[in-house]
Amino acid sequence: MSSQITISVNGESRDFAATANIDDIVREIAVRGRYAVEVNGEILPKSHHSNYTLKAGDIVEVVQAIGGG
Amino acid sequence: MKAADDELRVFDRKFKSRLLVGTGKYQNFDETKAAIDASGAEIITVAIRRTNIGQNSDEPNLLEVLSPEQYTILPNTAGCYDAKTAVRTCQLARELLDGHNLVKLEVLGDEKTLYPDVRETLIATRQLCDDGFEVMVYTTDDPIVARELEEMGKVCVMPLAAPIGSGLGIQNRYALRTIIENAKGPIIVDAGVGTASDAAIAMELGCDGVLMNTAIAEAENPVLMASAMKKGIEAGREAYLAGRMPRRAYASASSPLDGRFFS
Numbered sequence: 001m002s003s004q005i006t007i008s009v010n011g012e013s014r015d016f017a018a019t020a021n022i023d024d025i026v027r028e029i030a031v032r033g034r035y036a037v038e039v040n041g042e043i044l045p046k047s048h049h050s051n052y053t054l055k056a057g058d059i060v061e062v063v064q065a066i067g068g069g
Numbered sequence: 070m071k072a073a074d075d076e077l078r079v080f081d082r083k084f085k086s087r088l089l090v091g092t093g094k095y096q097n098f099d100e101t102k103a104a105i106d107a108s109g110a111e112i113i114t115v116a117i118r119r120t121n122i123g124q125n126s127d128e129p130n131l132l133e134v135l136s137p138e139q140y141t142i143l144p145n146t147a148g149c150y151d152a153k154t155a156v157r158t159c160q161l162a163r164e165l166l167d168g169h170n171l172v173k174l175e176v177l178g179d180e181k182t183l184y185p186d187v188r189e190t191l192i193a194t195r196q197l198c199d200d201g202f203e204v205m206v207y208t209t210d211d212p213i214v215a216r217e218l219e220e221m222g223k224v225c226v227m228p229l230a231a232p233i234g235s236g237l238g239i240q241n242r243y244a245l246r247t248i249i250e251n252a253k254g255p256i257i258v259d260a261g262v263g264t265a266s267d268a269a270i271a272m273e274l275g276c277d278g279v280l281m282n283t284a285i286a287e288a289e290n291p292v293l294m295a296s297a298m299k300k301g302i303e304a305g306r307e308a309y310l311a312g313r314m315p316r317r318a319y320a321s322a323s324s325p326l327d328g329r330f331f332s
Contacts, residue, residue: 062120065166068093068145
């Protein structure tokens, strides 16, 4: 059984496999369309989403464009 | 200048429409799309938020309805009250839009008035210019601030007509005139218009464009108001290019006095 880590995704604590990367998170929270990702306050470029391995306590923000003026 | 050749230039970008619209406050995406189509706008603002906040996960994403291939997307920093948060939002927007570097900066100072915090706005504008952004910046109608912002780099100054969402119309046309007279680049009125005549007045003053959201979205018939705004903008622009007659204190007869058959 693989070990789990707890990270913050959009302000909520969630458990993921210790081997999870950003693509796994995005799949888990069912993001539709374009998005951008920040880890611990720093932008993580798309090209790094599949090879960034999460650490316990990471703070991940996944953002999208929504209606606004 | 012929009105037909007239176009809005923002940095190296050219647009036929001088109406810029927001995408907030609509009932649903169908209404958003219909209103934007009726407005003829080419530049549309969007907000950047956490996923699944303010939207139903079954619905398409906004950018699937209004695609970046069809429109120039202008991500905003609405809700930011300091330079740091606003810059961070712009950087996320640029990542989201594959390096698209045009942003609408707004750094607010007060929840009640949504007036800009000019000190933080100046700091954020400087940082964004240094980071390679093209910055369309919401600010007060202060000519000195407008000049200072414009000197920072690729900056398009967007003074308010009245508070965001107030619909009060243009409150200080003399300040706007001064900003326009001093400007080297385009000046776009952002916020405060309520109806088509407000948009026309802004354009008659010589503004290069008007950005609005609530005036269309909160109209009883948003699609019809979007069409009215398009015409108001075009009418105001043509009137500005045409050059209005001078104002007189007294009447000036339109029919000749000679040749009257009565005495």
